[in-house]
Amino acid sequence: MSARHRQIAGMLLALVAALVGCTRATLPAPLPGPAAARADEPRAAEGRKLDQVLLNFQKGITLVEHNKLKDAKVVFEALRTSYPHVSVFHNNLGVVDKRLGLLDEAIASYREAIAIQPAYPEAHYNLAIALREQGQFLQAEKAYRHAIESAPDFRDAHYNLAVLYDLYLNDPEKAIEHYRTYLASGGEGQEEVTIWIAALQKRAERAKEGQ
Numbered sequence: 001m002s003a004r005h006r007q008i009a010g011m012l013l014a015l016v017a018a019l020v021g022c023t024r025a026t027l028p029a030p031l032p033g034p035a036a037a038r039a040d041e042p043r044a045a046e047g048r049k050l051d052q053v054l055l056n057f058q059k060g061i062t063l064v065e066h067n068k069l070k071d072a073k074v075v076f077e078a079l080r081t082s083y084p085h086v087s088v089f090h091n092n093l094g095v096v097d098k099r100l101g102l103l104d105e106a107i108a109s110y111r112e113a114i115a116i117q118p119a120y121p122e123a124h125y126n127l128a129i130a131l132r133e134q135g136q137f138l139q140a141e142k143a144y145r146h147a148i149e150s151a152p153d154f155r156d157a158h159y160n161l162a163v164l165y166d167l168y169l170n171d172p173e174k175a176i177e178h179y180r181t182y183l184a185s186g187g188e189g190q191e192e193v194t195i196w197i198a199a200l201q202k203r204a205e206r207a208k209e210g211q
Contacts, residue, residue, distance in 0.1 A: 053079065053082075053083070056075055056078070056079055057079060057088075057089075060075035060076050060079070060092060060096075061092075063075060064092075064095065064096060069096050069099050069100050070100070072096045073093065073097065073100065076089055076092050076093040076096055077093060080093055085116060086116070087112075087113040087114075087116040087117035087120055087123065088113070090109045090110070090112040090113035090116065090123075091109065091110060091113040091120070091122060091123045093109045094106040094107070094108075094109030094110040094113065094126055094127075094130075095126060097109060098126070098129075098130055103130050103133060103134055106126075106130050107130050107131065107134075110123050110124075110126050110127035110130065114127065114146075119150040120150065121146075121147045121148075121150040121151035121154050121157070122147075124143050124144070124146040124147035124150060124157075125143070125144065125147040125154065125156065125157050125160075127143045128140045128141075128143035128147065128157075128160065128161075128164075129160065131143060132160075132164060132168070137164060137168045137169055138169075140164060141164055141165075141169065144157050144160060144161040144164065145161070148161070153185060155182055155185045155186070155187050158178045158181045158182040158185070158187075159178070159179070159182040159187060161178045162174075162175045162177075162178035162179040162182060163175075165178065166196070166200065172200040172201075172203045172204040172207070173204050175200055176197050176200050176201065176204070179196060179197050179200075180197065183197075
């Protein structure tokens with residue numbers, strides 16, 4: 001299974017957990033005899049409803065993958081409206097808005113996802129990328145760090161935080177730290193990143209000599 005498919009599978013599992021968690025509290029306990037069959041009807045209806053939500057969610061993912069972003073936006077906006085408590089709908093709507101160039105809307109959606117699920121590494125990561133593109137480098141740093149706190153082995157977050165320190169915040173020592181973590185986790189471009197680290201080490205040494 002590819003990393004992309006694993007990510008989608010993870011989102012689907014989180015989605016199922018969120019939806020089932022909210023419906024269970026509203027379902028009546030089974031009763032014996034004919035009453036039990038009647039009591040099962042709401043469960044069956046909820047099951048069909050959940051299946052439809054999952055189908056719509058997968059439809060939105062497929063539309064994004066085929067770059068049909070306006071159609072995907074309609075799907076995720078409808079899901080978010082129907083299930084405002086499900087963080088993944090806010091996050092995915094943010095992803096679509098980001099690709100459409102609607103950075104303010106994307107940032108608002110990522111923040112909504114995080115408000116619902118504070119330990120949501122992908123939402124923090126997506127927020128960091130959007131904030132960096134807006135030039136809010138210190139806020140982006142904070143968001144990357146939250147992503148890593150929620151998922152310490154989040155390789156892409158380490159890499160992009162290293163880039164932020166390297167190119168935007170002029171902190172070579174912190175950049176080296178996160179590039180090394182990225183390499184240690186098996187990140188791609190090992191030789192290239194190793195060269196960057198060597199250059200950063202020289203830069204850090206020169207900075208210390210100039211103090």
